[in-house]
Amino acid sequence: MSQAKSAAAANTALIHVQAVNKTFLLGDEPVHALNDINLSIQAGEYLSVMGPSGSGKSTLLNMLGLLDVPDNGQYWLNGADTVPMNEEQRAVYRRSHIGFVFQSYHLIPRLSASENIELPLILAGIAPAERKRRLAPVIERLGLGSRAGHLPNQLSGGQRQRVAIGRAIIMKPRMLLADEPTGNLDSQSGAEVVQLLEELNADGITLVVVTHDADLGRRASRRIRMVDGVIVSDDRTSSSDAQSRTDQSDAP
């Protein structure tokens, strides 16, 4: 019965997380990083996850990004049940559905800006001509034209993060997961990066941002607050999405 209901919800929402738990051992102490999390995210939403350190927000992001698997519970992504998948299947799913933006950029230092952006296309086995065709508009959109041949250490922090965003969106994923995307940036390049992310959201990509920065968190139309592995609040300013308001009441 509840299986049928979650399947139905999974069909409508991009992300449907039900009764998910994740426990780490920190030394001998078990830490309940995700404690019975229920969450639905519709396609195109702009969502921020805030909370103190160790509240489980990064764990939630990693789990949403299929970088980590829950101990139990269900996670439906784009209508597919991801928990039974093996690592290889998750890899394929990550490649085609999810883009990551990290606080420390995670660019490969020996590859140029354009080669870093191209990497997911290479991993997907796309032909060189097609790669070039897809690369050009992304580089232009990021305003990296003159810097495309530079190595990451020749770029400023803001430029590096834009390269990382380019890499995240080159596969045209449905969802962009950003973990403290402005954490290493000064306020001006941070603002530019946020603007870029919000433009991408306006174009239809689902954006989930994990942050400590209250100003950044407030910009999202839906704001989740986590404490000790539990979602303590889920506010939204937008009125456009009344239907997803029922999600929280799904929780037992």
Place this chain on the structure above:
Amino acid sequence: MIRSRDQLGFSIRALLRQRFRTLMQLIAMSIGVLAVVLLTGLGEGARQYVLGEFSVLGKDILIMLPGRKETSGGMPPMTGEGTRDITLQDAQSLLRLPEVERIAPLVVGNAEISRGARSRETLVLGTNSAFFDIRHIQLARGQILPELPLDQPSPVCVIGTTLKQELFAAEPALGQWVGIDTYRCRVIGILADTGTGLGMNMSEALIMPVASSMQLFNTEGVFRVMIDVRSAMGMGVLSRQIEDIMRERHDGQLDVTLITPDSLLKAFDSILSVLTFAIAGIGAISLFVAGVLIMNMTLITVSQRTAEIGLLKALGASSREVRQLFVTEAVMLSLFGALLGTLLAEILLWLVRIRYPEIPFAAPLWATVAATAIAVGCGFLFSWIPASRAAHMAPVTALQHQNGK
């Protein structure tokens, strides 16, 4: 699925853009391969050289020396302490046997050779015309010793090129007289420059009829007798027949030793083979050390690049693809290293060959192939293990590696 060309490109870029690390690994691998190829090349060259020296004698030769040592195995005595000399008559009598085709008695001594004001102490060989054929000695000009009865002396001699140079310089030597201590003889032939043979430097030798040399050295016995046998078959039977004749002639006492170059050759060959393998073993150890170096380098590389592995996985690379990237890199590196090492070794061997043209230094094919195979195998195995481990890490763990550093 990543395309193999892109995979290769990724690995090549990884190698080219981390030049220092690549160079270090390349050096390690090439030194390992160089050691194997060079050492086996030198060992094999020495072995071939010694074998070649012995093969000058030919297979169908028996050598009889005075004296007998009853030893079990090992080399027969090279210098006999004969209770009784082997006389020319003894040597002559062997021709009775139908299996014996020719014999060449040999008397060896040192004498002062002089011509005019020049003189020189050198090796004198007393023998007969058959000796030239048995030892495959070529003449540059003139003729070999005349065919004489063994006991007939004749004042003629054949000299080596170095000796000719020292006594005559550029003047013609044929037909000239030289003094040998108190004796005199006429030069009738000059040896071709064939270098050394069985430890005798023939280019400095003077060869004269055996009867003359016995007068010169005032001796009744010969140093050894070379016996040319019609066929190598039944060498054992023939040896016994010769021993019978000698026992009969020496009052029932067997006081000569018969050796075959074959048995000497075998003894030397097995010694030298052991040597070559020992050398190859040393080379293999250095190769293994290079392999371990590659392993360490790969381990360091992999742990340095764990965050990269995490990233590649986050971007959708499978564990297999990640592992392939690192293994391709290491295998390519060891292949280049092996090629470089082989090339360097061949160049060095070539230089050694130029310096010592008489010794055929060359690495055997098996050594080159084995060295390359071990190099690539080390590169493969020692990158597979750490790369597999890294590739199976949960992506989130791998990604945090750098953050946690």
